[in-house]
Amino acid sequence: MTKTHFQDNLDRLHGCGPLKVWSVIVTILGDFSETRDAQISGRVLGLLVGRMGITNQALRVALHRLRRDGWIEAKKEGRTSNYFLTAQGWSMTQAVRPIIYTDDIDRSQTVRLAVAPPQMSVPEIAETLPKDAVTLSGRTAILVGQSDNLDPDWLITDFADWDLPNWTVTAICPDDLRADYVLLAHNVRALNLPHPSDLLDRAVLRLLTLHHWRRLRLRHGPLPDLLLPPDWAGATARRAVLEILTTLPRPPLADLQEAYEQENGG
């Protein structure tokens, strides 16, 4: 793969949306932290984000912010630092692993329709509803799973035998989210996959693809997968992304460390 090919790929992935550096770091640490004790050296981090076009200065700011917010910790080792997720960062990352890395939709989850009691104001209702509820009107929403956090004064009914009108489909997957998913699927499918020997390029494409998918997927809960047809934009994007994650598996950290040392005259 030539540098130009790599730049084309990078452009395609950058075209999927702006990168927040701290969020890219979370994606990277999450990808490498299948186990609680995984650590990644600052040098490898710098190498990876450098390939993405992120400066060392921006990396330092992001790492500082993530440590301050309790997402990551650092351990000095000689002239470099090793970074790893805090207990909280790790458990939050673990919690979303199944929805990021698999297409295994838990269809046993119950969808419910909830009508707020008349004494609640619309702002109170919005505050009370779980983050991933979909609001159909000021006082009526679709929820998934447990509704224990709602006062028993809510009217809650199983959402069954639905036949979704268009406005409801749009409420469940707003147009901008759909457009972002369509773009991601398209750009991921257009990638020129690097040769297996191009360790760094492959790692960077994997991580950027993963990052954009994660960024979009975490904007909503399970409702689109439970209520929309199996070819809704998010499902199509997931298939494209999971294919890339399989084709470009996560490289061992030791290999990346070696690549760093080669690039920097070891």
Place this chain on the structure above:
Amino acid sequence: MTKTHFQDNLDRLHGCGPLKVWSVIVTILGDFSETRDAQISGRVLGLLVGRMGITNQALRVALHRLRRDGWIEAKKEGRTSNYFLTAQGWSMTQAVRPIIYTDDIDRSQTVRLAVAPPQMSVPEIAETLPKDAVTLSGRTAILVGQSDNLDPDWLITDFADWDLPNWTVTAICPDDLRADYVLLAHNVRALNLPHPSDLLDRAVLRLLTLHHWRRLRLRHGPLPDLLLPPDWAGATARRAVLEILTTLPRPPLADLQEAYEQENGG
């Protein structure tokens, strides 16, 4: 039964709410019109409503209004007129017979929850919903049976596994309706039933009980019976009323005609 007993009974039933004379006539003609050709003479009508405390003048006004509105027709016969329901009056009366005269709730009727599309205004929604729908919020309502008259743009789901909070119970059976049913059940149970030989008294008590029940029952559709516990106020009133209708069966019109002639030295 003494006159005083009859007056007590009358007071109890009058205590259930005001009488609209035209509506009392519809109750009477409906009760006597199991078949399309049933006719009731103006004299018997006058005798019955007279016992209820309705003047002949009020009766004439009501009959005039009902003929003008296409509910009833009259046929002269000698010095009196015979009254009967028009085809339309009869079919409207027949349509509600099952819900007035039986406790046979059709539990196969599907209850649905409907959310209006966002482009509809709240007044438009209220206009579109069937008369017996129960509104839970400006944009969400409970319906029974077919929802074919609603645009496919409505979100409609079966209303299942409900656990009704109090405000929903009140929406389905408002406090004033409940209070009216409680009063009707109480007053009907307190009636001093006349001896079987008191033909006219028995007929009048039957008709007034039937009238107040009909007046309340036609204020709502099947939703309370389908969604509220079996001892909701309307069901309790129904049991009390149906007991009276069984204890005081409808007398043959010929017997009432004879009673008129006896009273008037026929």
